[in-house]
Amino acid sequence: MNTDDLQLKRATSSALLSLLNLTALPVIGFIGLLYVYSKTKPNTIDRYYAVVGIKTSLLAGIALLLVTLLVILLGGFESPLTWVYVTSYFVIVHASFILFATWTLTRSWTGEKLKRQILSK
Amino acid sequence: MKYESQGIAKMYFIAAIALFVGQILFGVTMGLQYVMGDFLFPEIPFNAARMVHTNLLIVWLLFGFMGSAYFLVPEEAERELYAPWLAKLMFWIFLVAGGLTILGYLLVPYARLAELTMNDLLPTMGREFLEQPTITKIGIVIVALAFVFNIGMTVLTGRKTVINLVLLTGLVGLAVFFLFSFYNPDNLVLDKYFWWFVVHLWVEGVWELIMASLLAYVLIKVTGVDREVIEKWLYIIIAMALISGLVGMGHHFFWIGAPAYWQWLGSVFSALEPIPFFMMTLFAFSVVNKRRRDHPNKAAVLWALGTAVMAFLGAGVWGFLHTLAPINYYTHGTQITAAHGHMAFYGAYVMVVLTMISYSMPLMRGKKAANVTAQKLEIRSFWMMTLSMVAITLLLTAAGTMQVYLQRYSAEPLPFMIVQDKLAIFYWLREVAGLIFLSGLFLYIYSFFAKGKEVEFIAEQAE
Structure with missing residues (x-):
């Protein structure tokens, strides 16, 4: 396997691990992501996707776990309004992160960076 | 539009x-x-309005599926429709039967409608x-059989592609599974089984x-990506849809008197049900990323991507939210x-029906894509309808969470109607979102009549 193919494979793996971290394999996916990151070199496409994956995972961790815990602590475990907010917030934010990670995965398959206009000009 | 008979889709889409x-x-x-419980009472009681709301949804989606099939199949099969006259005849039969049924719901008490249509015979x-009178159900079967025959003969005597064969399988299934609606056992649990089979x-x-x-x-059509790639997806x-969806039906058998093993089967298989919807999102993003051309019909591309994303959210995420038996125990x-x-x-x-309409309607009107103004309005209507539907969903989720807590979880559960009063704020906000949705729909319809500058494109790209 030449360097380009290897980099593309690692880029795809990073995007996939980030998606898995958000869905079926939380934490395990993130550890995998750190491992892939350790194999990459600066200014390469695989490093780019590993960094995107790590940032997405950390941001998702804060948005989903920390914010949710704070709401429960501040709102009170026994308040129905706390659960109204937590359920709606968690579902929509979690789904948004999954959709972003899905888009990232499809972009990694092309071997290019994230930015591309979805609709033509 | 390559084949003249594809134009039949237009009448179906307009009715839809x-x-x-x-x-x-x-x-x-x-x-x-x-x-406002007495709004329009007794002219349109809640139960009649609900019946019309859900039945119209099913009927117009069927019109949309039929129209989509009449547009898609000739092009995929590379031949004219087998019997265009039959498609036109069935359109009128379906429209008149559907219209009469809705009028029956609104003008006659439901029990009287059952008497008038001789429901006691079958x-x-x-x-x-499945509130339709038996005679309407028989009409639906006739229309569905004629439709499947017409589409089937077109496919079988023409080019067979993965797309038209999968579509045909779906349409045959649609017709066959409706037959379960004719079996109405006295045992309520057994009845629910057959009801869910439809x-x-x-x-x-x-x-x-x-x-x-x-x-x-x-x-x-809009991305130019190889057919082979799309067919594999x-x-x-x-x-995945069939593997997860067939046994996933078990999630409807919780707490209705069915055996307890359905709680395991239903939970496990329906937890897999988001996968095909997730794959559709992955598929749509992927092919749009790999597109070989920028199609002039931007509205159709947006509808296609929107379908994948919203189906994943609505069917996948919101389905999973309450599909596991221990959660469904409270949320049912x-x-x-x-x-x-x-x-x-x-x-x-x-x-998906609006995606097909968005793609095919300009072609049936002799253009590759709608003009710039029309597309702008259509895209605006897309966002109005989609965002208001997100709002409706979030507000109902909030109302549902509150309902579960007050009615089923708290130490001193409250009665149903008391809880409904406490949810009024969510219902008011949902009504506002519903009115925005309606405005978006009117804007969508207006976009078909809007005049404006024609879109510029390279001719061969838009084929």
């Missing part, structure tokens, strides 16, 4: 949109009845979504095949179900 307007009008009427009425095997089974094939067709998606039949139902139907089926 007209019935869609009716569905939403009854939806906002009902929305108001949630907070009782099939009185079940949610409802579930439609929306979480064969309709997914129809949806995936329509989406695949539009994506081939289609195979995997429909396999609450507003959480209504939240899921609204976004799933809109995301998966309404949007």
